[in-house]
Amino acid sequence: MAGKKPSEDFGRWFGSNLAGIFLQIQDIALKDIEEIRLRIERPLLILGHHRELFIDEQGRTVAAEKGYRVQREDVLQALERMTQSSLYAAEEEMKQGFITLPGGHRVGITGEAIMKQGEVQTLKHISALNIRLAKAVEGKAELILPRLLTKEGTLHHTLILSPPRAGKTTLLRDLIRRLSDGSPALNLPGQTVGVVDERRELAGMWQGVPAYNLGCRTDILDGCPKRMGINMLIRSMAPQVVAVDELGHPEDVEAVLDALRTGVKILSTAHAATMSEALRRPTLKALFEFGVFERVVVLSRRQGPGTVEEIIVLAPTDRVHKEMVRGDAL
Known part of the structure; x- marks a missing residue:
């Protein structure tokens, strides 16, 4: 978005807690992030080139036990923003275990699968999100x-x-x-x-x-x-x-x-x-x-x-x- 820092633009997919953490990250450039793992009651995890980083509330790299514990609200707020407050409209994609954001970023989703006649109908009680950031590299x-x-x-x-x-x-x-x-x-x-x-x-x-x-x-x-x-x-x-x-x-x-x-x-x-x-x-x-x-x-x-x-x-x-x-x- 014009006039915004990359971190501010990136943070629009998350609630205030996670967006604030991403604004403070120092140990890895946002352009180097490949995946962000949000697991309820587990530490916030970022994957980059050849390394994984657990992040605390101040955006610092820490040991896993000191990382920011992702809350259910963090996951639900992120999912609400990513689906533009319309989970129903995203149900067809969610049946496949993912949704896709503008820009081609894929968000993997896990939770409780609701089955009907041997087919997954939807997911509820979402437990984790895996945001895989798409990048264009020409040449x-x-x-x-x-x-x-x-x-x-x-x-x-x-x-x-x-x-x-x-x-x-x-x-x-x-x-x-x-x-x-x-x-x-x-x-x-x-x-x-x-x-x-x-x-x-x-x-x-x-x-x-x-x-x-x-x-x-x-x-x-x-x-x-x-x-x-x-x-x-x-x-x-x-x-x-x-x-x-x-x-x-x-x-x-x-x-x-x-x-x-x-x-x-x-x-x-x-x-x-x-x-x-x-x-x-x-x-x-x-x-x-x-x-x-x-x-x-x-x-x-x-x-x-x-x-x-x-x-x-x-x-x-x-x-x-x-x-x-x-x-x-x-």
Whole structure:
């Protein structure tokens, strides 16, 4: 917000107690915060790059037993602000265990699950919030994109694998932007990219306006399940590339296969620390067995989020060749 310090802008999601604490934090810059954990009757915990910090009422880093004890009111006030005082309107997202804030920040939620016919209907008696702060870091794509392009400058079907907090969404955003805008230096013409932003993290849409720059030729379908959104975009916007985050649902397989039949390129991410781990997940294993992906980028946090461990080239014969790259953080 104009005229406000970053800490004041950041504090708008919290009640007065927590907002006051964040105004006083000295030991870690707000821009370096990756997660904030609020657990009722447990100390306030902040996670940054390679470290976790327990924070007291004066915003100081302390031992866990001296940290500020999060109160039920702190959690409820934060949830009220994050849902704009309308928990009912956020129920559909909460059924999945999270809500998404403007800017693409995701808030994980735990509590008592209310079930009906084997399905989660909502959560009540909320016990904890995990605020994961989304960040736009441009320039990451430039280092690996040459390995993901054909000689003609088109994208190989690409999957980005990483464990949580290892930078896969950040890298996906930057790849989308670069593909959309094009790059003469890479012999890459700008391409129409369709983004199905099911979890509202990639674009950070707010009232139809994206918080992140995803390029000048990108169309975004916000909050729509991938199984429906991929086909909707192909029919309505004729993308050359379809980008989605976090493949994993069985219905994603058919949606991706349908997209391939139209000739579009697939760019996606999934949770897995290694290729062998990915092959143990039924949905991903099915996609590999169908020969969907031609390139797999494996990320880690070894040298910070976005460390490229390897780029795997999948040949049509299913022979896997690993092209090792330096383990540098992008």
